[in-house]
Amino acid sequence: MKSVHSILLAILLSASPTIANASIAVVQSLARGDGVVVKNNSSERLSCSVSYRGESWSDYFELTPGAEWDDPYESDRVFFYCQRPVEQRVYRVVSANRYIFLREEDGEIRLYNIAAQ
Numbered sequence: 001m002k003s004v005h006s007i008l009l010a011i012l013l014s015a016s017p018t019i020a021n022a023s024i025a026v027v028q029s030l031a032r033g034d035g036v037v038v039k040n041n042s043s044e045r046l047s048c049s050v051s052y053r054g055e056s057w058s059d060y061f062e063l064t065p066g067a068e069w070d071d072p073y074e075s076d077r078v079f080f081y082c083q084r085p086v087e088q089r090v091y092r093v094v095s096a097n098r099y100i101f102l103r104e105e106d107g108e109i110r111l112y113n114i115a116a117q
Contacts, residue, residue, distance in 0.1 A: 037068075037069060037070045037071050037078075037093055037095055037097070037098065037099060038063070038068065038069045038070075038080060038093060038099045038100070038101070038111070039066075039067070039068045039069075039098075039099070039100045039101070040063045040064065040065055040066065040067050040068075040100075040101045041065075041066070041100045041101055041102050042065060042101050042102060042103045042109045043065050043103070044065065044085055044103070044109060045062055045063070045064050045065065046062070046063040046064075046082045046083075046086060046101065046109070047060045047061075047062060047063075047082060047083045048060065048061060048062075048063050048069075048080060048081065048082040048083075048086075049061070049080075049081050049082075050078060050079065050080055050081075051078070051079040051081075052073060052075050052077065052078055052079075053075065053077045054077065054079065057081070060083070063082070063101075070095075071093070071095040073095075074095040074096075075095065076094060076095075077092070078092070078093050078094070078095065079091065079092055079093070080092075080093050080111065082101075082109075085103075085107065085108060085109050086101065086108070086109045086110070086111070087108050087109065087110045087111075091111045093111075097113050097115065098113070098114050098115040099111050099112060099113050099114065100112055100114055
């Protein structure tokens with residue numbers, strides 16, 4: 001029987017080349033059991049903020065290329081927002097899931113949920 005990680009890798013490799021290539025390191029991280037929630041797989045320094053349970057937003061923090069952010073509170077309602085070049089929207093992230101930022105062909109960076117724990 002195939003492991004969940006090998007099945008996930010097969011799905012990602014059949015997806016767009018951008019997602020597949022950028023996701024290999026994240027799949028390896030998942031195999032180690034890391035508690036990563038959000039990883040910046042773009043080549044840009046991102047300026048982001050978080051809100052827990054829809055309350056006040058944190059100060060902006062830098063998420064450098066390859067950097068990972070995890071939810072220290074394991075909250076079920078975490079909202080993530082980054083300034084441009086990230087797509088201008090509020091993302092809801094759940095700590096039991098894994099997310100990556102990727103630059104698309106249109107130049108915008110978007111957040112993708114790639115795996116549930």
